[in-house]
Amino acid sequence: MKEAMASAAAAVNAEMDRLLPMVDGPESRLFEAMRYSTLAGGKRLRPFLVTSTARIFGVSPSSAIRVAASVEMLHTYSLIHDDLPAMDDDDLRRGMPTCHRKFDEATAILAGDALLTRAFEILAEPETHADPAVRCELVLLLGRASGAHGMVGGQMFDLAAKDEEMDMHAVTRLQQMKTGRLIGYSCEAGAVLGKAPRQARAHVQAYAHDLGLAFQIVDDLLDVEGDAAEMGKAAGKDADAGKATFVSLLGVERARAQASMLVDQAVSRLESFDEKADLLRDVAKFVLERRN
Amino acid sequence: MKEAMASAAAAVNAEMDRLLPMVDGPESRLFEAMRYSTLAGGKRLRPFLVTSTARIFGVSPSSAIRVAASVEMLHTYSLIHDDLPAMDDDDLRRGMPTCHRKFDEATAILAGDALLTRAFEILAEPETHADPAVRCELVLLLGRASGAHGMVGGQMFDLAAKDEEMDMHAVTRLQQMKTGRLIGYSCEAGAVLGKAPRQARAHVQAYAHDLGLAFQIVDDLLDVEGDAAEMGKAAGKDADAGKATFVSLLGVERARAQASMLVDQAVSRLESFDEKADLLRDVAKFVLERRN
Numbered sequence: 001m002k003e004a005m006a007s008a009a010a011a012v013n014a015e016m017d018r019l020l021p022m023v024d025g026p027e028s029r030l031f032e033a034m035r036y037s038t039l040a041g042g043k044r045l046r047p048f049l050v051t052s053t054a055r056i057f058g059v060s061p062s063s064a065i066r067v068a069a070s071v072e073m074l075h076t077y078s079l080i081h082d083d084l085p086a087m088d089d090d091d092l093r094r095g096m097p098t099c100h101r102k103f104d105e106a107t108a109i110l111a112g113d114a115l116l117t118r119a120f121e122i123l124a125e126p127e128t129h130a131d132p133a134v135r136c137e138l139v140l141l142l143g144r145a146s147g148a149h150g151m152v153g154g155q156m157f158d159l160a161a162k163d164e165e166m167d168m169h170a171v172t173r174l175q176q177m178k179t180g181r182l183i184g185y186s187c188e189a190g191a192v193l194g195k196a197p198r199q200a201r202a203h204v205q206a207y208a209h210d211l212g213l214a215f216q217i218v219d220d221l222l223d224v225e226g227d228a229a230e231m232g233k234a235a236g237k238d239a240d241a242g243k244a245t246f247v248s249l250l251g252v253e254r255a256r257a258q259a260s261m262l263v264d265q266a267v268s269r270l271e272s273f274d275e276k277a278d279l280l281r282d283v284a285k286f287v288l289e290r291r292n
Numbered sequence: 293m294k295e296a297m298a299s300a301a302a303a304v305n306a307e308m309d310r311l312l313p314m315v316d317g318p319e320s321r322l323f324e325a326m327r328y329s330t331l332a333g334g335k336r337l338r339p340f341l342v343t344s345t346a347r348i349f350g351v352s353p354s355s356a357i358r359v360a361a362s363v364e365m366l367h368t369y370s371l372i373h374d375d376l377p378a379m380d381d382d383d384l385r386r387g388m389p390t391c392h393r394k395f396d397e398a399t400a401i402l403a404g405d406a407l408l409t410r411a412f413e414i415l416a417e418p419e420t421h422a423d424p425a426v427r428c429e430l431v432l433l434l435g436r437a438s439g440a441h442g443m444v445g446g447q448m449f450d451l452a453a454k455d456e457e458m459d460m461h462a463v464t465r466l467q468q469m470k471t472g473r474l475i476g477y478s479c480e481a482g483a484v485l486g487k488a489p490r491q492a493r494a495h496v497q498a499y500a501h502d503l504g505l506a507f508q509i510v511d512d513l514l515d516v517e518g519d520a521a522e523m524g525k526a527a528g529k530d531a532d533a534g535k536a537t538f539v540s541l542l543g544v545e546r547a548r549a550q551a552s553m554l555v556d557q558a559v560s561r562l563e564s565f566d567e568k569a570d571l572l573r574d575v576a577k578f579v580l581e582r583r584n
Contacts, residue, residue, distance in 0.1 A: 023440070023441070023445075025449070026448075026449045026452045026453045026466075027446070027448040027449040027452065027469075029452055030440055030445055030448035034440065077405075081402075081405060086396070086397035086398045104378070105378035106376075106378045106379050107448065107451075109373055109378060109379065110444050110447055110448050110451075112405075113369075113373060113404075113405075113444050114439050114444040117408065117435050117444065118435065118439055118440065120431060120435050121431070121432060121435025121439060123431070124428045124429075124432040124435065125432060126428075131424075132424040132427070135424070136418075136427045136428055136431075137416075139412060139413070139415070139416035139428075139431050140416040140417060143409050143410065143413025143416065144413065146409055147409035147413060148315070148319070148322055148323060148326065148406040149315070152322065152406040152409065153315075153322055153406070154319070156318075156319040156321060156322035156399065157318045157319040159398055159399075160318045160319065161318045170318075177319075
């Protein structure tokens with residue numbers, strides 16, 4: 001599994017490198033910052049979900065890799081903006097200085113804006129899919145997953161809720177907006193590219209929903225148990241901030257059991273697919289066992 | 293002309309109000325900020341260009357107004373982010389406190405992100421045009437106009453070039469990226485919606501290019517001659533910052549003559565159109581005579 005993910009990550013890195021060429025001139029700093037943060041490494045989970053789902057539906061790899069690159073750029077923009085001093089004020093990301101530490105705050109804001117814009121642009125380009133209706137649907141779904149009702153709304157929710165009592169329902173909703181929606185999009189995009197039948201698409205959505213929640217629970221576990229060197233970012237931040245997480249609400253043991261149950265459930269959603277869905281089955285187990 | 297613009301502005305305000313409904317819950321602050329900045333007023337020049345160009349090509353008003361609202365949301369996001377402390381650090385916009393002064397920095401960053409995302413989402417929605425190829429082209433062109441090679445790149449250029457010698461070529465390129473490209477998009481989008489023939493589209497593009505440059509020269513003149521109360525934002529900022537502008541390079545008289553020449557040229561690009569292009573002819577004169 002690690003080899004499959006590493007090879008997929010190398011492919012998406014090469015694609016992002018190609019889709020974000022350097023530019024000379026007074027604005028070159030912007031391109032440096034975009035490339036620095038995008039190519040800094042990372043698990044590339046979302047791109048892997050795009051290409052692995054696309055594989056089930058026989059999508060051409062050149063289409064899938066473009067959508068994978070677009071999703072990763074969007075994810076990267078969200079990390080850059082979330083790390084800003086006015087937000088989570090982080091110095092370290094993926095084991096390297098955050099964008100605003102490496103460059104400066106203004107450049108980091110602009111690099112995020114430009115990556116967000118580029119993500120949509122790539123989806124709309126004819127090379128992404130021959131059928132413009134498919135490209136439009138990809139744009140529309142990405143907008144819904146990542147905008148005020150999805151990821152950005154989730155970040156606002158997180159900032160606003162810092163000092164409030166959060167119960168399981170609220171934490172689940174928060175995490176579904178903040179990370180679940182984009183993980184869901186990553187899988188759904190593969191199905192959209194392959195014009196999957198409605199039933200198959202619903203299975204993929206259900207898989208992604210369970211996987212996204214499991215992913216977040218494991219994230220909370222790692223925040224408590226992981227160490228910063230292994231994770232490439234600060235650990236123990238949530239506990240220090242007194243924030244409600246799945247772990248603070250459920251305890252370590254029950255949280256781990258819940259994540260494990262969700263991963264089993266996610267895999268069971270794929271029953272109707274043949275061995276072409278094995279990568280999705282394997283990545284679900286990877287999500288459970290990851291150390292960073 | 294003022295009546296035509298005011299009536300168009302009222303229509304686009306109503307559309308934006310409809311496209312950005314309030315939402316309850318912990319993330320409601322995000323929606324408040326998006327609505328505050330979007331509905332705060334402004335000339336609505338870009339929406340007017342969309343609907344006026346669309347009129348030439350017989351586009352349905354309900355299509356044109358959605359694209360107009362999308363462009364204005366994108367413009368508003370750029371104002372919110374440009375006003376941030378890490379960028380131009382402005383307290384006043386459209387005669388009201390800037391978004392980060394009214395709310396806070398984190399909320400302003402997120403409100404900008406969410407407006408940018410919503411702008412693309414609206415373009416991709418089926419209600420915008422029956423033909424997905426048209427919607428895709430609108431997304432693609434907006435991405436190009438507003439991303440790293442357009443508006444965002446122009447803002448980086450502006451920040452990076454602050455203390456350098458800027459000649460006419462550099463200032464023209466900077467302003468073309470920073471404001472010209474989005475003004476160009478506004479007109480081109482109207483032509484795309486109407487599936488305008490290539491020649492007609494080229495005329496519209498040439499018009500928009502001249503108009504955008506004239507608009508920026510007048511902006512520089514107003515920065516020197518205007519007063520803050522009339523403009524709803526700080527005046528004299530460029531001169532105070534020692535920044536090269538069309539006025540600092542050409543002097544007031546030559547700059548004014550240049551803007552006037554460009555407006556005449558812009559109008560001449562519309563020769564092949566009948567009286568349906570009168571709004572575009574009139575708005576060119578308005579751009580020259582505006583006081584804010």
